[in-house]
Amino acid sequence: MDAAGESRMGASMELSELELVRGIRRVLSGEAPGVVIAIGDDAAVVEPGRHHGVLTADMLVEGVHFELGATSPHDLGFKAVSVNVSDVAAMGGSPRYGLATLGLSRGIEAAWVMELCGGMREAADEFGMAIVGGDTSRADRAVVSVTVYGEVAEGRAVTRSGARPGDALVVTGALGGSAGGLRVARDAAAGRTDALSTEWGRSLLALHERPRARVGEGQALAAGGARAMIDISDGLALDLARLCEESGVGARVRLPDVPLAPGLVDLGARVDADPMDLALHGGEDYELLAAVPPDAVADVRRVLVERFGTRLTEIGEVVEGAGVVAIRGDLEEPLEPKGWDHFAPQ
Amino acid sequence: MDAAGESRMGASMELSELELVRGIRRVLSGEAPGVVIAIGDDAAVVEPGRHHGVLTADMLVEGVHFELGATSPHDLGFKAVSVNVSDVAAMGGSPRYGLATLGLSRGIEAAWVMELCGGMREAADEFGMAIVGGDTSRADRAVVSVTVYGEVAEGRAVTRSGARPGDALVVTGALGGSAGGLRVARDAAAGRTDALSTEWGRSLLALHERPRARVGEGQALAAGGARAMIDISDGLALDLARLCEESGVGARVRLPDVPLAPGLVDLGARVDADPMDLALHGGEDYELLAAVPPDAVADVRRVLVERFGTRLTEIGEVVEGAGVVAIRGDLEEPLEPKGWDHFAPQ
Numbered sequence: 001m002d003a004a005g006e007s008r009m010g011a012s013m014e015l016s017e018l019e020l021v022r023g024i025r026r027v028l029s030g031e032a033p034g035v036v037i038a039i040g041d042d043a044a045v046v047e048p049g050r051h052h053g054v055l056t057a058d059m060l061v062e063g064v065h066f067e068l069g070a071t072s073p074h075d076l077g078f079k080a081v082s083v084n085v086s087d088v089a090a091m092g093g094s095p096r097y098g099l100a101t102l103g104l105s106r107g108i109e110a111a112w113v114m115e116l117c118g119g120m121r122e123a124a125d126e127f128g129m130a131i132v133g134g135d136t137s138r139a140d141r142a143v144v145s146v147t148v149y150g151e152v153a154e155g156r157a158v159t160r161s162g163a164r165p166g167d168a169l170v171v172t173g174a175l176g177g178s179a180g181g182l183r184v185a186r187d188a189a190a191g192r193t194d195a196l197s198t199e200w201g202r203s204l205l206a207l208h209e210r211p212r213a214r215v216g217e218g219q220a221l222a223a224g225g226a227r228a229m230i231d232i233s234d235g236l237a238l239d240l241a242r243l244c245e246e247s248g249v250g251a252r253v254r255l256p257d258v259p260l261a262p263g264l265v266d267l268g269a270r271v272d273a274d275p276m277d278l279a280l281h282g283g284e285d286y287e288l289l290a291a292v293p294p295d296a297v298a299d300v301r302r303v304l305v306e307r308f309g310t311r312l313t314e315i316g317e318v319v320e321g322a323g324v325v326a327i328r329g330d331l332e333e334p335l336e337p338k339g340w341d342h343f344a345p346q
Numbered sequence: 347m348d349a350a351g352e353s354r355m356g357a358s359m360e361l362s363e364l365e366l367v368r369g370i371r372r373v374l375s376g377e378a379p380g381v382v383i384a385i386g387d388d389a390a391v392v393e394p395g396r397h398h399g400v401l402t403a404d405m406l407v408e409g410v411h412f413e414l415g416a417t418s419p420h421d422l423g424f425k426a427v428s429v430n431v432s433d434v435a436a437m438g439g440s441p442r443y444g445l446a447t448l449g450l451s452r453g454i455e456a457a458w459v460m461e462l463c464g465g466m467r468e469a470a471d472e473f474g475m476a477i478v479g480g481d482t483s484r485a486d487r488a489v490v491s492v493t494v495y496g497e498v499a500e501g502r503a504v505t506r507s508g509a510r511p512g513d514a515l516v517v518t519g520a521l522g523g524s525a526g527g528l529r530v531a532r533d534a535a536a537g538r539t540d541a542l543s544t545e546w547g548r549s550l551l552a553l554h555e556r557p558r559a560r561v562g563e564g565q566a567l568a569a570g571g572a573r574a575m576i577d578i579s580d581g582l583a584l585d586l587a588r589l590c591e592e593s594g595v596g597a598r599v600r601l602p603d604v605p606l607a608p609g610l611v612d613l614g615a616r617v618d619a620d621p622m623d624l625a626l627h628g629g630e631d632y633e634l635l636a637a638v639p640p641d642a643v644a645d646v647r648r649v650l651v652e653r654f655g656t657r658l659t660e661i662g663e664v665v666e667g668a669g670v671v672a673i674r675g676d677l678e679e680p681l682e683p684k685g686w687d688h689f690a691p692q
Contacts, residue, residue: 036398036503037437037503037505040506040592041437041505041506041507041592042402042433042434042436042437042506042575042576042577043400043401043402043433043434043436043437043439043496044400044401044402045398045399045400045401045437045498045503046398046399046400046401047398047399048394048395048396048397048398048399048497049394050394051394052382052391052392052393052394053391053392053393053394053399053443053495054389054390054391054392055389055390055391055392055443055445055478055479055493055495056388056389056390056445056479057445057446057447057479057480057481057491057493058447058481059447059448059449059481059483059485059489059491060483061449061483061484061485061486061489063486064483064484064485065483087388087389088388088389090388090389091383091387091388091389091391093389097399097401099401099402099403099493100403101403101404101405101491101493102405103405103407103489132401133401133402133403134403135403135404135405135491136405137405137406137407137410137411138407138410139405139407139410139487139489140407140409140486140487141485141486141487143405143407143449143485143489143491145403145405145447145481145489145491147401147403147445147447147493149399149401149495150389151394152391157382157383157391159383159387160386160387160388161387229388230388231388246386246387
């Protein structure tokens with residue numbers, strides 16, 4: 001991230017790259033453990049640590065993942081970092097360093113970019129990492145791409161492929177909240193509801209706008225014996241199908257045990273939205289789904305509640321074969337691996 | 347980079363993310379040193395190495411950095427990796443791992459994406475690194491954002507800020523070729539020249555489309571005593587101004603000594619383009635500019651020619667003060683820090 005020239009940062013519509021980068025550097029800079037050379041040179045230099053590196057990258061695109069007018073840039077910055085940290089958490093790792101590349105459309109204001117960076121900085125501080133570099137470019141639509149480098153002890157990374165028949169399936173927190181929050185935001189924008197004036201409505205919206213990666217929980221699950229783990233970014237149904245395919249196993253899920261986010265039932269009572277459908281297929285919850293030996297569940301659950309105040313719920317089990325079956329009472333039917341697909345016609 | 351579902355890759359206009367990612371995984375995967383877990387899980391896991399980490403990211407945007415119809419996707423993929431490797435080279439480091447996030451517009455064909463990945467793979471192989479992950483998303487315009495993790499020995503990274511008065515300024519290779527190639531391509535697209543049928547025209551175009559990062563040269567410059575270094579991505583004038591500002595020094599550049607890319611004089615004889623202007627302000631050459639103690643220049647120059655066949659040219663010197671002065675015979679005038687600015691009105 002280059003940074004030369006004089007700072008002359010305002011709310012101007014036409015920013016020079018130099019002005020912009022100078023402002024970004026100011027918002028993101030600061031002392032951070034392990035950072036040898038931060039933003040401002042050709043590349044950042046960091047201490048490697050003793051552990052293996054964990055690398056992940058995710059891109060958020062205007063019109064696909066967020067709307068410029070409807071999304072707070074601060075929340076967007078927070079989320080762009082958090083969704084990447086979530087991938088590191090799903091390996092059982094800790095985030096260390098991040099890079100951000102920003103595509104900015106012509107009409108975007110400097111204040112918007114600074115708030116975006118402020119949100120990235122808040123997330124970085126919260127997750128104990130530092131944003132050490134990146135790039136800015138003109139673009140037609142706003143694009144925020146973040147890369148996170150994290151660490152995990154050698155041989156301790158939890159992949160998607162280690163689940164075995166007999167393992168219990170567990171999820172952190174509750175599901176469907178992000179999709180519910182998106183519905184609340186869309187209905188409010190269309191003037192269809194007053195849900196934003198309710199506590200449950202605001203709580204759902206917060207889950208959508210500021211998802212918190214489960215870093216400590218992921219490490220506790222890894223330490224507690226999790227054999228396979230994935231973060232639920234595209235919905236339980238699709239992400240469980242991925243875990244099963246990579247592990248070469250099937251799964252049975254007890255729908256009544258799937259934890260629904262607080263507020264979903266309120267939402268379902270008011271609009272045409274099925275809470276269970278949102279929980280299974282909504283996506284963007286960034287909770288962790290893990291396969292854990294049955295006799296390890298109780299201990300891990302206790303650690304998560306005591307240490308992080310996070311609920312861990314057993315929702316089913318890993319079985320031989322392939323595919324996921326959903327169980328509700330005496331009914332059993334295949335759970336379609338349907339979820340958030342950026343490439344499906346919307 | 348998720349990769350579940352069955353592969354059904356064709357030249358279809360409407361791709362599912364699963365199909366696409368499966369194809370990408372196939373093109374980019376393979377054994378690579380240090381890669382513990384590659385594309386296909388929540389994140390990649392890599393061995394850390396004994397050295398410090400070097401992190402950099404750059405974004406290429408359709409309509410800003412490339413045109414979908416005019417650019418070969420293979421070359422674009424090669425370039426997206428190479429420009430990041432160039433930033434690692436400018437620190438004196440070696441690239442190890444890369445991640446790619448792709449924003450893909452609706453009309454884009456699977457074959458285009460596979461060729462893009464093929465180009466990234468070729469660059470990764472050439473620079474001795476591996477692409478270990480990333481993300482794909484729908485977007486309005488094509489966006490290719492690449493992050494590279496490299497290594498440099500502790501305390502050996504060459505920043506932009508170490509230049510001292512008296513240092514010689516040296517550049518690798520020759521300048522202006524990329525801007526000349528862009529001019530050739532644009533004139534050809536408009537039917538204004540037949541330069542693409544000439545050897546010099548094709549050679550300029552190749553410099554624009556497939557810039558080669560100077561990895562070995564950067565390491566040799568670092569080992570040879572370079573005190574400050576930067577890669578010339580936005581033109582000699584602007585990047586030299588950055589190096590001077592970060593080092594708190596000024597510079598004097600002898601224009602007749604600035605090495606012009608082969609073909610530039612041919613181009614200048616045929617169209618209204620000044621070779622020296624392209625060399626100073628054109629950008630995207632990805633050559634290295636370094637400040638080197640004067641008595642170290644001869645040795646480094648010999649190493650670069652013998653080991654890499656790369657020319658090293660002394661173009662001026664670092665002086666006290668601020669700002670860059672251009673010298674031509676008895677004439678001296680300020681060299682404007684003008685170059686490629688994505689945010690300037692085009």
